[in-house]
Amino acid sequence: MTPPVIEIAHATVGYDGRPVLRDVSLTVTAAEVVAVLGANGSGKSTLVRAALGLVPVGAGSVALFGTPQRRFRQWHRIGYVPQRLGAGSGVPATVREVVASGRLARRGVLRPAGRADREAVAAALDAVGLTDRAGDPVSTLSGGQQQRTLIARALAGGPELLVLDEPTAGVDAASQEAFSSALRAFRDGGGTVLLVAHELGPLRPLISRAVVVHQGGIAHDGAVPEPAGHHADPGHEHVHPHCDEEPARLWTGI
Numbered sequence: 001m002t003p004p005v006i007e008i009a010h011a012t013v014g015y016d017g018r019p020v021l022r023d024v025s026l027t028v029t030a031a032e033v034v035a036v037l038g039a040n041g042s043g044k045s046t047l048v049r050a051a052l053g054l055v056p057v058g059a060g061s062v063a064l065f066g067t068p069q070r071r072f073r074q075w076h077r078i079g080y081v082p083q084r085l086g087a088g089s090g091v092p093a094t095v096r097e098v099v100a101s102g103r104l105a106r107r108g109v110l111r112p113a114g115r116a117d118r119e120a121v122a123a124a125l126d127a128v129g130l131t132d133r134a135g136d137p138v139s140t141l142s143g144g145q146q147q148r149t150l151i152a153r154a155l156a157g158g159p160e161l162l163v164l165d166e167p168t169a170g171v172d173a174a175s176q177e178a179f180s181s182a183l184r185a186f187r188d189g190g191g192t193v194l195l196v197a198h199e200l201g202p203l204r205p206l207i208s209r210a211v212v213v214h215q216g217g218i219a220h221d222g223a224v225p226e227p228a229g230h231h232a233d234p235g236h237e238h239v240h241p242h243c244d245e246e247p248a249r250l251w252t253g254i
């Protein structure tokens, strides 16, 4: 039997000895599209970072593709898009260069890019609708386009698992649509997705399962909850910036 893509069992995760998540378990199997939901600061990013070994797990265990995470080396099987780019940082790289860097784990830094690399980069740029911007410096792109560049970089590596931390936060409707079609194509090709989200928007129909992080644990694991309150209004767009008073019941009143 194929092992789960991600298997977190009874993990305690935190920073500087202060636990953020206690005794959490999460299994993601191949071809699932799992959304991690929850209020600001609930520990959504911490959960996905723990899955990837980016924050240490104090107790419990994490396995990736059936291998204990501390022994896992096949990072080309995973594409990760972190929460914030910070690419307005004066890095003069073009969109194509950033996307091509996603091939490095596959080909090694010293081997020149071959045809397969160029084709993968072109396909990834096309998937996120940035082909016409490929030669532009990333710093000249909008926040949403920069986010799409990072998603293309992850896709270019030809991963089996995509882990995305708030891929649509602050991203306009056109970018969200482009992103959701790229994700749909990835899933249709057999890819597995774990993504952190505040609002699902156009991603909602793609999500096969939702996990809600609340008060240091997983409060729900199953069907995608309906948003509560004014968020349920037709046409409501979650455009306000992160705010700490985001009601936890938004995702737990189910």
Ligand SMILES: Nc1ncnc2c1ncn2[C@@H]1O[C@H](COP(=O)(O)OP(=O)(O)OP(=O)(O)O)[C@@H](O)[C@H]1O
Binding pocket: 015, 016, 020, 038, 039, 040, 041, 042, 043, 044, 045, 046, 047, 242
């Ligand atoms: N590098 C860090 N060092 C110390 N504490 C951290 C660090 N990163 C996150 N935390 C703390 O861990 C808790 C959970 O943060 P996390 O980023 O996982 O939440 P989140 O649910 O992803 O939030 P948001 O919706 O705002 O992105 C918060 O209290 C945060 O202050």
